[in-house]
Amino acid sequence: MFQPVKTKKIYEMIIEQIQAMILSGKLKTGDKLPSERVLAEQFSASRASIREAIRSLEILGVVECRQGGGNFIGDYKRSNWxxxxxxxxxxxxxxxxxxxxxxxxxxxxxxxxxxxxxxxxxxxxxxxxxxxxxxxxxxxxxxxxxxxxxxxxxxxxxxxxxxxxxxxxxxxxxxxxxxxxxxxxxxxxxxxxxxxxxxxxxxxxxxxxxxxxxxxxxxxxxxxxxxxxx
Incomplete structure (x- = not known):
């Protein structure tokens, strides 16, 4: 009848928070995300978890990673989805x-x-x-x-x-x-x-x-x- 309870991974919870901020309008296309170090501090997570979350969001087209420029909320017109x-x-x-x-x-x-x-x-x-x-x-x-x-x-x-x-x-x-x-x-x-x-x-x-x-x-x-x- 019941399904086993699965514990979410840290990077998945980070993704959910970033997506929630986009849906609420707090993050918009072109907004720059804080640095990896700052995000790790804000989420109380390892930098490895931050990198995994950002990479997953990049694959989805939600985040655009610019070499040497940082990470930005992506444009749906250029989305990878x-x-x-x-x-x-x-x-x-x-x-x-x-x-x-x-x-x-x-x-x-x-x-x-x-x-x-x-x-x-x-x-x-x-x-x-x-x-x-x-x-x-x-x-x-x-x-x-x-x-x-x-x-x-x-x-x-x-x-x-x-x-x-x-x-x-x-x-x-x-x-x-x-x-x-x-x-x-x-x-x-x-x-x-x-x-x-x-x-x-x-x-x-x-x-x-x-x-x-x-x-x-x-x-x-x-x-x-x-x-x-x-």
Whole structure:
């Protein structure tokens, strides 16, 4: 009926305290942690336990260790947790169609929110990206711009969870994005269709037409889904 009681290791309790301070807002992205010696004194723990805790948090992407500069609370945009998600997706037998399903759910709403919340600075970056799209020639360049396009929309939604999820999805998508672009080009026999779709989404977001932006994004993914069945 009962489970054996397990004693937590010192470094695990240190990790819990640091995580609790992040969740409470006492520690924020970019904050520098005290030195190893000071942490050892504050936690009444050995420096070995402090090092183990910091190393574990670094692997998770919670802490960023800068050579000669100390340890800092990490930025979720550069977090190390994204890569393990990609590996688990592959190990679980995930496929491109599953990526399309979750992206449709997330990115339609991201486009709607972006049209409402996008900043002037983000508009400038968005317009510049579309211009780069128009002049791109290689498949590699187009794929990179395509990824940036969707990340900009996620950022412009100013929803941290949408932004975080999109970065995780993009990491997974790297193995599939060329497949998506190729299927569209073969189906339509005109690579310009993808550019046209992106321009329609961008114009609606820049103009603040939220429902149109969401509809254009939905149509964009519907087109990709149709291309899969051709």
């Amino acid at each position: 994204i890569e393990p998600i990609s590996l688990m997706f592959k190990l679980g037998g995930g496929n491109f169609d599953e990526i399309l399903e979750i992206r449709t759910v997330i990115e339609v709403e991201a486009a709607r929110l972006a049209a409402i919340r996008i900043t002037e600075e983000q508009k400038v970056a968005f317009i510049a990206l579309i211009e780069a799209f128009k002049s791109a020639t290689s498949e590699e360049e187009l794929s990179q711009l395509d990824q940036q396009f969707h990340i900009i929309i996620a950022e412009a939604s100013h929803n941290v969870l949408i932004d975080t999820m999109m970065r995780a999805i993009q990491a997974i998508l790297k193995n599939f994005i060329e497949e998506a672009r190729h299927s569209i080009n073969v189906w339509d026999q005109d690579s310009g269709v993808l550019l046209l779709q992106h321009c329609k989404i961008e114009e609606a977001i820049i103009a603040g037409r939220s429902e149109e932006a969401a509809l254009n994004m939905k149509e964009h993914f519907a087109m990709v889904v149709r291309s899969r069945s051709q």
